[in-house]
Amino acid sequence: MKMNLLKTSYFIILLQTSLTFTAYAQFGGLKDKVLSAGSAVASKALGVDKILKQPAAITTSFEDVDKTGSKLPDFKANEKAQPLYLLPKAPDGGYVLCEGFYEMTTKSYCLMAGTFAPSSGDGYMYAPTLGPKEEIVTTILKNAEKHPEVHQHDIQMLLWAIIARTKFADYSGQIKLTAITLLSPQDLLKLEGGALGILPGNIMEKAKSKLPEGIQTIFEAENQIRKLVASGNYSYAEMEKYAIIAGFAPPRTDVPSGIWTLHPDGYYVRYFPSGYSITKVQIYVPKELLLNSNGKRIIYDATNDIACPANVGSQRLAQTNEPLNPDYKLKLKLFCVGIE
Structure with missing residues (x-):
């Protein structure tokens, strides 16, 4: 019974991936608008204070x-x-x-x-490594060694998506394929826990105003990464632009x-x-x-x-x-x- 359930979950994930690519090819920008609208409704329902109380995916400091x-x-x-x-x-x-x-x-x-x-x-x-996504990150790094065909840039983009607390339902393109390659169906289901949707501008500004200056930059970068991942139209260079600040501390x-x-x-x-x-x-x-x-x-x-x-x-x-x-x-x- 348990094995059948896992097979069913895996089939659903593969089907979602196929439908994602088909939908994006057919509707292009419409997909982005639908995702943004849905995330905006979810964020408003959650509320700014609850958003700020959501733990980071990895908390190590x-x-x-x-x-x-x-x-x-x-x-x-x-x-x-x-x-x-x-x-x-x-x-x-x-x-x-x-x-x-x-x-x-x-x-x-x-x-x-x-x-x-x-x-x-x-x-x-x-x-x-500490935090809610500790096991997921460790699993990715262990399994990456078994999959030399998966490029380091693709693994990095997947890790950025996880660190940004992107919902797995919003995964698209190469990041989704990398996740399916390196994680089990059970692991993929865990990616939904503690995730955030794309925060609309007004909620972002309210949330940022309650954060220390250094944390504001991280909070905004994570939201930009969530937008890119959900759009399906991204590159490594585009994601790196938000993940890495120019210059040196x-x-x-x-x-x-x-x-x-x-x-x-x-x-x-x-x-x-x-x-x-x-x-x-x-x-x-x-x-x-x-x-x-x-x-x-x-x-x-x-x-x-x-x-x-x-x-x-x-x-x-x-x-x-x-x-x-x-x-x-x-x-x-x-x-x-x-x-x-």
């Missing part, structure tokens, strides 16, 4: 960073890192850690629309670039973003950590990790296990005891 045990950038400055991607893969994703110093340049994703891209002076520290001098975070699992990690789509991650695994693990493997799985900026004006960066330009001809110099 620098306040969620545990700075206990952190190290300054000169920690391990004289050591050379080995490629992290050469470590054994864990069955459920990620890498089995061995004693030593490792690094890997990976795909990363912006998880905060309406903010500045990372600058070279920004200090980033580890924080877990001034860095916080009290949290320097290259600062190390002591991860809850006992190893040290730090981040060096290059824009929002590429991050070099470095990890140091103390020998004592493995000696005291009682034979338990220590896994680095980045799909629930956020490189969180000390500067609230910069972007949170979702991390992945996907290396960019790996060289598998290289060999690890250190023998990992107990790891086959």
